[in-house]
Every structure is written in structure tokens, then in C-alpha cells.
Amino acid sequence: MPELFTVVTPQEALEKLKDNLTHRVASETVKTNLAIGRVTAGPIYSSDNLPTFPRSTMDGYAVIASDTYGSTESIPAYINLIGEIPMGQPSDLILTRGNIAKVHTGSMLPEGSDAVVMVENTQIVDAQTIEIVRPVAPGENILQVGDDIAKGQIILPEGHLLRAQDIGGLMGLGITELNVYGRPKVVIISTGDELIPPNKDLTPGKIRDINTYSLAALTLQSGAIPLTTPIIGDSFEELLDAARKSILEADMLVISAGSSVSTRDLTSAVISNLGDPGILVHGISIKPGKPTILASIEGKPVVGLPGNPVSALVIFDIFCIPSIYMLSGCSTPPDKPNVDARITHNLASIPGREDYIPVKLRTEGEILLADPIFGESNLITTVMKADGLIKIPLDKSGIYQGEIVNAKMFR
Amino acid sequence: MPELFTVVTPQEALEKLKDNLTHRVASETVKTNLAIGRVTAGPIYSSDNLPTFPRSTMDGYAVIASDTYGSTESIPAYINLIGEIPMGQPSDLILTRGNIAKVHTGSMLPEGSDAVVMVENTQIVDAQTIEIVRPVAPGENILQVGDDIAKGQIILPEGHLLRAQDIGGLMGLGITELNVYGRPKVVIISTGDELIPPNKDLTPGKIRDINTYSLAALTLQSGAIPLTTPIIGDSFEELLDAARKSILEADMLVISAGSSVSTRDLTSAVISNLGDPGILVHGISIKPGKPTILASIEGKPVVGLPGNPVSALVIFDIFCIPSIYMLSGCSTPPDKPNVDARITHNLASIPGREDYIPVKLRTEGEILLADPIFGESNLITTVMKADGLIKIPLDKSGIYQGEIVNAKMFR
Numbered sequence: 156m157p158e159l160f161t162v163v164t165p166q167e168a169l170e171k172l173k174d175n176l177t178h179r180v181a182s183e184t185v186k187t188n189l190a191i192g193r194v195t196a197g198p199i200y201s202s203d204n205l206p207t208f209p210r211s212t213m214d215g216y217a218v219i220a221s222d223t224y225g226s227t228e229s230i231p232a233y234i235n236l237i238g239e240i241p242m243g244q245p246s247d248l249i250l251t252r253g254n255i256a257k258v259h260t261g262s263m264l265p266e267g268s269d270a271v272v273m274v275e276n277t278q279i280v281d282a283q284t285i286e287i288v289r290p291v292a293p294g295e296n297i298l299q300v301g302d303d304i305a306k307g308q309i310i311l312p313e314g315h316l317l318r319a320q321d322i323g324g325l326m327g328l329g330i331t332e333l334n335v336y337g338r339p340k341v342v343i344i345s346t347g348d349e350l351i352p353p354n355k356d357l358t359p360g361k362i363r364d365i366n367t368y369s370l371a372a373l374t375l376q377s378g379a380i381p382l383t384t385p386i387i388g389d390s391f392e393e394l395l396d397a398a399r400k401s402i403l404e405a406d407m408l409v410i411s412a413g414s415s416v417s418t419r420d421l422t423s424a425v426i427s428n429l430g431d432p433g434i435l436v437h438g439i440s441i442k443p444g445k446p447t448i449l450a451s452i453e454g455k456p457v458v459g460l461p462g463n464p465v466s467a468l469v470i471f472d473i474f475c476i477p478s479i480y481m482l483s484g485c486s487t488p489p490d491k492p493n494v495d496a497r498i499t500h501n502l503a504s505i506p507g508r509e510d511y512i513p514v515k516l517r518t519e520g521e522i523l524l525a526d527p528i529f530g531e532s533n534l535i536t537t538v539m540k541a542d543g544l545i546k547i548p549l550d551k552s553g554i555y556q557g558e559i560v561n562a563k564m565f566r
Numbered sequence: 567m568p569e570l571f572t573v574v575t576p577q578e579a580l581e582k583l584k585d586n587l588t589h590r591v592a593s594e595t596v597k598t599n600l601a602i603g604r605v606t607a608g609p610i611y612s613s614d615n616l617p618t619f620p621r622s623t624m625d626g627y628a629v630i631a632s633d634t635y636g637s638t639e640s641i642p643a644y645i646n647l648i649g650e651i652p653m654g655q656p657s658d659l660i661l662t663r664g665n666i667a668k669v670h671t672g673s674m675l676p677e678g679s680d681a682v683v684m685v686e687n688t689q690i691v692d693a694q695t696i697e698i699v700r701p702v703a704p705g706e707n708i709l710q711v712g713d714d715i716a717k718g719q720i721i722l723p724e725g726h727l728l729r730a731q732d733i734g735g736l737m738g739l740g741i742t743e744l745n746v747y748g749r750p751k752v753v754i755i756s757t758g759d760e761l762i763p764p765n766k767d768l769t770p771g772k773i774r775d776i777n778t779y780s781l782a783a784l785t786l787q788s789g790a791i792p793l794t795t796p797i798i799g800d801s802f803e804e805l806l807d808a809a810r811k812s813i814l815e816a817d818m819l820v821i822s823a824g825s826s827v828s829t830r831d832l833t834s835a836v837i838s839n840l841g842d843p844g845i846l847v848h849g850i851s852i853k854p855g856k857p858t859i860l861a862s863i864e865g866k867p868v869v870g871l872p873g874n875p876v877s878a879l880v881i882f883d884i885f886c887i888p889s890i891y892m893l894s895g896c897s898t899p900p901d902k903p904n905v906d907a908r909i910t911h912n913l914a915s916i917p918g919r920e921d922y923i924p925v926k927l928r929t930e931g932e933i934l935l936a937d938p939i940f941g942e943s944n945l946i947t948t949v950m951k952a953d954g955l956i957k958i959p960l961d962k963s964g965i966y967q968g969e970i971v972n973a974k975m976f977r
Contacts, residue, residue, distance in 0.1 A: 187764075191783040205947075207768045212942060214827050242800065242824060243760035245770035259828070261760050261873075263771040303945045310950070318976045319787065320879055320949040323780025326764040327773070327875070327946060349654035349672050353598075353737040357618045359656035360674040362738070369734025372602040376730065389653065413653060416625050417670070462672075464738070468731055489977050492901040531623060534714045535735040536616075539721070565729045566900050 162438040171435045175451035180337040187325045192378045193335035194484040199311045204301035209264040213296040216255040217268035223290040231286040271296035316485045336484035339379040342401035343370045346387045347413035365464045366411040377479045389418050395425045406482050408457045422459040426450045440508045444470040463533040469511050492564040496525035501556050504547040513541030573849040582846045586862035591748040598736045603789045604746035605895040610722045615712035620675040624707040627666040628679035634701040642697040682707035727896045747895035750790040753812035754781045757798045758824035776875040777822035788890045800829050806836045817893050819868045833870040837861045852920045855881040874944040880922050903975040907936035912967050915958040924952030
């Protein structure tokens with residue numbers, strides 16, 4: 156009783172899904188200081204020059220550079236101190252040849268000045284006289300108006316995932332509101348006659364729903380909004396009804412199938428009835444997760460995950476997280492933490508299939524070791540014990556003990 | 567006018583801070599499905615066996631293993647089918663020798679059965695008779711009660727950062743509430759007479775506050791709660807007053823100093839007046855960020871950051887983020903995403919100093935290149951243009967164009 160679908164490689168599968176993922180979440184205006192992790196919905200232009208005034212980048216003395224030319228430790232230049240420019244104050248000093256003014260890092264420069272001599276290269280002679288022991292070139296240790304950002308310049312492009320420095324920089328430019336893509340809504344449906352909610356006691360034959368919660372957590376971590384539904388039994392009508400409602404209200408639909416082949420066929424039948432273009436991929440050369448279904452309904456991604464909780468996690472990570480980022484306008488999802496480690500056992504694979512194996516890391520002296528976690532591969536406890544996953548690529552028949560592998564870390 | 571402090575290495579500095587960081591955030595009970603990224607405040611025990619009933623891990627037939635011994639393609643075993651166990655149902659079938667029952671992945675096993683034959687290794691002869699072409703050993707393709715998790719077993723240790731699979735696994739065990747450490751409260755104070763809030767128009771000599779917002783964003787990303795205060799001018803009394811209030815109500819205090827040396831001295835004077843043991847480190851052999859102050863006030867971390875927004879970001883990342891994780895009970899902060907790339911320019915450093923340089927990544931054919939971002943190192947725009955940071959270690963005088971470097975990615 157082989158499963159009747161054509162298996163494609165994980166890369167082909169992801170490309171098919173991406174090619175059909177044309178839906179985008181609508182943009183909205185948010186406060187910049189709350190926009191960490193959001194994605195810009197258009198290019199952002201500067202409405203100011205930064206800095207808006209010529210600034211010193213050092214503690215020292217504002218000078219006319221040519222006054223310092225030729226000065227050395229043995230033949231210093233002696234220059235007349237005409238005042239100090241306090242931090243945060245406009246300067247009304249005007250510098251003429253032979254004069255200098257004391258400045259701080261970030262001080263405004265006096266008119267006429269074109270450089271700053273660092274305090275380390277000066278000596279106080281008396282209250283009016285400063286000795287300069289090293290020359291500066293015009294422009295040295297200062298920022299001119301607009302040197303950092305010129306008015307009208309694009310600061311951040313469209314589709315940019317906002318990081319801490321972006322938030323700080325935008326606030327520094329006075330951009331306190333921002334147009335960003337909305338957070339995608341992802342409906343997660345767990346199906347299976349054997350499932351009960353976690354707050355119910357177990358009875359023989361029943362198990363508690365895991366996937367609703369692990370997948371909702373991954374959804375949240377990817378910046379999207381998980382919407383969960385009550386457990387759906389193995390009923391075509393019930394599942395079709397829930398899926399139809401979900402795909403209307405959400406940006407993405409994930410169905411975690413029951414564990415047996417027959418219930419996976421049910422998921423596939425339901426997805427086929429949702430709309431066009433429908434199922435793109437049914438079966439991927441990957442372990443765990445071979446019977447995965449990838450579909451697109453009017454540009455929205457619909458994914459049928461295997462019911463086994465480990466497969467569901469691995470496949471969600473590979474196909475659903477990139478989809479969430481695409482929906483929110485960001486085409487390249489941020490990478491996961493990863494480390495290189497030495498594998499401690501031989502691991503067999505089948506060429507033509509990508510294998511993901513949970514590993515636990517430990518150090519032995521200076522060396523980082525990756526212990527594969529053996530045991531029933533479909534138990535959630537195997538990935539609870541693991542720190543990350545290693546991949547045996549499509550073209551390899553395994554990896555040997557002692558080989559260096561790259562482990563993508565869970566987070 | 568050299569700065570009068572003893573400089574320590576970044577590693578020594580972090581160790582001193584950690585050794586003095588004895589404060590912990592109080593624990594609280596939260597709903598497990600909302601606990602992603604939180605840290606367990608005690609070991610978690612299983613109150614159930616998992617599975618609670620003997621289960622099939624395959625679609626196939628529950629058997630008595632010895633009935634299948636010796637069966638092959640050419641000499642199959644013919645066995646009597648006595649029924650099917652539906653998903654999610656208790657089984658009242660009792661298997662005796664010579665009989666089998668149809669099961670699905672996840673089905674309960676009938677009493678008497680000790681293995682499952684995969685459907686692929688069977689053939690239907692008629693409604694009552696199944697041909698078995700491969701033997702199974704007792705225990706094959708089944709899970710016994712408690713095989714996954716035994717009742718009373720520790721599922722997760724204390725101090726464990728909860729990931730998606732942990733949330734799913736705990737819900738699967740019926741653990742719907744959890745004791746976790748609270749989210750640390752971090753007060754961020756920006757000081758400097760030159761600073762104005764982002765919603766104000768710039769006047770000569772003034773710049774808008776950046777650090778409050780970039781550091782609050784990093785705090786949020788690390789799972790803590792940022793508490794921001796209005797900008798404090800360069801006044802000892804004002805800053806001391808704000809710092810005293812903050813260290814009482816918060817778990818950690820971060821002061822971003824004004825940009826000039828004199829205002830950094832002010833931060834140091836204020837921190838010295840906060841309590842014991844006080845300043846642990848003043849000056850670190852790191853660039854950017856040399857004038858950093860690390861302190862501990864009754865077990866709570868207090869950090870004086872340089873005012874320059876790039877230094878503030880780099881130092882917050884290296885010293886404040888590990889502190890946040892320690893406060894929330896997790897001793898090893900999760901790693902950052904990182905990649906190996908080929909550096910495209912020579913970069914000089916000073917042995918005895920750790921240098922952090924922002925880089926932009928690009929691919930050329932198959933090769934990942936890291937372009938260092940030059941220009942004024944204290945402008946927020948340099949890190950807005952960058953994808954990550956590379957480190958030139960303490961003992962190196964630079965890196966050569968073409969060397970492979972590990973870039974820690976911003977996120």
C-alpha cells in the first residue's frame with residue numbers, strides 16, 4: 156500500500172510554495188519604538204540632515220586647521236583660547252585665525268572652525284593659551300551637516316526587518332511613526348479522532364494535542380499571530396468547513412493531520428476543495444516529514460503537516476517560517492543560531508533524501524561534540540532533549556563519526 | 567588628560583559582573599501555552615506515563631510476535647484477522663495465538679499483542695486472512711506504557727529556556743500551568759544636556775535621543791521588560807535621584823552616559839553612590855566601548871554605557887544581555903545567528919584589545935563575503951547598514967583580506 160504521490164526535493168518544494176505565495180499582509184502605521192521585528196512597508200526617507208549642525212567627534216579644541224600645520228612636540232603651535240562651547244548649546248562664537256575654542260564630543264562647532272584637535276594632542280599653557288603638538292587636516296574629528304544622513308536620502312529600504320539599531324536610528328531622526336507590514340495571522344488546526352485538549356484527563360486510546368501549542372509558539376517567535384481552533388475529528392465535512400472559514404480570515408493555514416495514512420488523505424482531499432491553484436506539492440524527499448502537503452489558495456499558503464509532533468516541528472521550520480516572513484514582506488528570514496560540532500556516531504541516510512537528526516551538544520575539553528538523539532523519532536521528548544538539528548544532505552548516504560557538522564539550534 | 571581607570575579584558579569584566587550578579591527575579595505561575603521564551607523556576611515532573619496505553623507507531627497489524635517468526639515472501643505466515651482498532655478508541659479485543667487486529671499509527675494495542683507488523687509487509691488474502699511476509703520481534707513498532715516519559719520523571723530541569731517543542735511537550739503531558747522566572751525589569755536612563763526626545767524639533771547643539779530606544783528594543787528581544795525614563799541632564803543630583811529610584815524598582819539599571827569624558831565621570835560618581843559593592847570594572851580593553859562601567863548594587867547589575875550609540879549597542883549586547891538571562895534564571899543565553907565569511911579588506915587592531923567591526927554580507931558566486939563598514943565608527947547609520955559584527959580577538963594585531971571570519975548577526 157505505497158503512498159501515491161510524487162516526491163520532490165525540499166528545495167523544489169520551497170520554491171514552488173514561494174512562487175505561488177503572492178498574498179501580502181496589509182500595512183499599518185505603528186509607533187517606531189514598538190516596531191522591533193516588524194518589516195518596513197516602503198522605503199523610509201530622512202526628513203532631516205544628520206547632524207543638523209557641524210559637530211565635534213572628540214573632546215578637544217575647535218580650530219582652523221591651517222593654524223596647526225607644522226606643529227610638533229618640539230615646536231608646538233601656541234593658540235589663543237576664546238571660550239568653550241557647552242554640550243547641547245548653540246554656539247555664537249566666531250573663530251578667526253589664531254583662535255580656538257574648547258569643545259566636547261558632540262558639541263556644536265563655532266563658525267569658522269574646520270577641524271578639532273584632540274585634547275590628548277594639546278597642553279594648557281595658561282587660561283588664554285593652548286599648545287598644540289600635532290597638526291590636523293580640515294574636516295578631521297568633525298562631522299559636517301548631513302555627513303551621517305542627508306535630507307531626502309533613503310535610510311531603510313522596503314521589506315527591511317527592523318532591528319534595535321534601526322529603531323534607535325529612526326527615533327534619532329525624529330521618525331516616531333512608521334508604515335510596516337501587519338503581523339500575519341496563521342490558523343493552526345490539529346485534527347485526529349485520538350486527540351483531546353491538554354486540560355482533559357487521558358482515557359484509553361486518546362492522546363493530548365501537542366501540535367497546536369508547539370506550532371503556535373513557533374508562529375509567535377516568527378512575529379506572526381497564531382489563531383488556534385478546537386481539535387477537529389477525522390471528518391471531511393468538519394475539517395473542510397473549518398479550513399474554509401480559516402483561509403478567509405487568516406493569511407496562512409496549517410493543518411496538522413492525524414497520524415495514520417487515511418487521515419492524511421483526508422487532509423489532502425480537504426485542501427483540494429479549498430480553491431485554486433490548490434495542492435502544489437504532496438510528498439517531499441525529507442525525513443521526518445515525507446507526506447507533507449504544500450498548497451496555495453489564492454496566493455495564501457496552506458500547509459498539511461504530518462501529525463507526528465517532531466515531523467510537524469521540522470516541517471513548520473523549513474516551510475512555514477519562510478512563508479510567514481514572505482507574508483510580512485521580508486523575503487529573507489533571519490538565520491538561526493548555528494554551530495559546528497563533531498558528530499559522535501555514524502549516521503546512515505538514503506541518498507536522494509534530506510535527513511534531519513536531533514542532536515545534543517556537549518564540550519569535551521576544547522571540542523564541541525554533537526550526540527545524535529536516538530530512539531523513537533516521532534516522540535516530542537527526543538526534540539525536548541535536543542539542542543538543535545543537523546541535516547544530512549540529499550546527495551549523501553550518511554555521515555561518519557568524527558565529521559564536522561553544522562547544527563542549527565532550536566530557540 | 568588620560569582616563570584614570572584600570573582596563574580589564576572583556577572576559578574578565580563579564581566574569582566579575584556575573585560573580586556579583588546574585589539577584590534573581592521572583593518566579594510566577596503562567597499558562598504553559600504562553601510561556602515561550604520563559605525560564606523554568608524549578609524542575610518539572612511528569613504526572614503521567616506517556617503513552618498511557620500501549621500504542622502502535624505504524625499503520626499495520628497488531629500481532630503476537632512469535633506468530634510471525636520464519637515468515638518470508640516465499641513462505642508467508644497466514645493469520646486470522648479478528649477486527650480493527652479505530653483511532654482514539656479504547657480496545658476491548660484480546661489477541662490470542664494465530665490472530666491479529668488491524669491498527670493505525672497511534673492506535674491502542676489489543677491485550678495480548680506485543681508487536682506490530684507494518685502494512686507494507688503484509689498482503690490481504692481475504693476478509694479474514696492476512697499474509698505476513700516478514701517477522702517482527704517483540705516490542706517492534708510499538709510503544710509500551712511510559713516508554714516516552716515515565717510518571718514522576720523530570721521532564722525539564724530548573725533554569726531551562728522554554729522552546730516550542732517544550733511548550734508542545736508540556737501541553738501533551740497535561741501541564742497547562744507552569745512556574746517560571748518573571749521577566750526582569752530593566753531601567754534605561756539616557757543622560758546628556760545635548761539630548762532631546764525624538765518627537766521634538768532639533769535646535770542647534772541638540773541631538774535626539776537614540777539609546778533609550780535601541781536599548782529598549784534589545785531588552786525586549788531578550789525577553790525582559792524595558793522601563794524608560796525621561797532624559798536626564800548632566801546633573802549629579804538629578805541622575806543620582808533617578809538611579810536610586812530605578813535600582814529599587816527594577817532588576818537592572820543601564821545608564822547611557824553623555825558623550826564627553828566629563829559626563830562619563832558623572833555617571834561613575836553616581837554609580838559609586840548607589841550602594842555596595844558598587845563599581846566592579848571601569849574600563850574594558852574593547853573597541854568600541856572602552857569607558858564602560860560595570861557595577862553591582864546588592865546583587866543587581868548596573869551598567870554605565872558610553873553615550874555613543876554604536877558603543878552602547880555593542881556593549882549592551884556583550885554585557886547586558888547575558889545579565890538579563892542570568893536575572894531570569896538562565897545561565898547560558900542562547901547563541902546569536904552567525905556565519906563564516908571572507909573578509910574583503912585588511913583590518914588593523916591593537917593587540918590587547920578586542921575590536922568589533924560592523925560588516926555587510928554579500929555573495930559572489932558561491933562565496934560569502936564580509937565588507938567592513940568604514941566611516942565614523944560612532945554613527946548609528948554604520949550599524950544600520952551592517953548585517954552583523956566581526957570580532958578581532960584580544961591577541962591579534964588585525965586580520966588580513968581573504969581570511970575567514972565568523973560574523974555574529976544582528977537580529
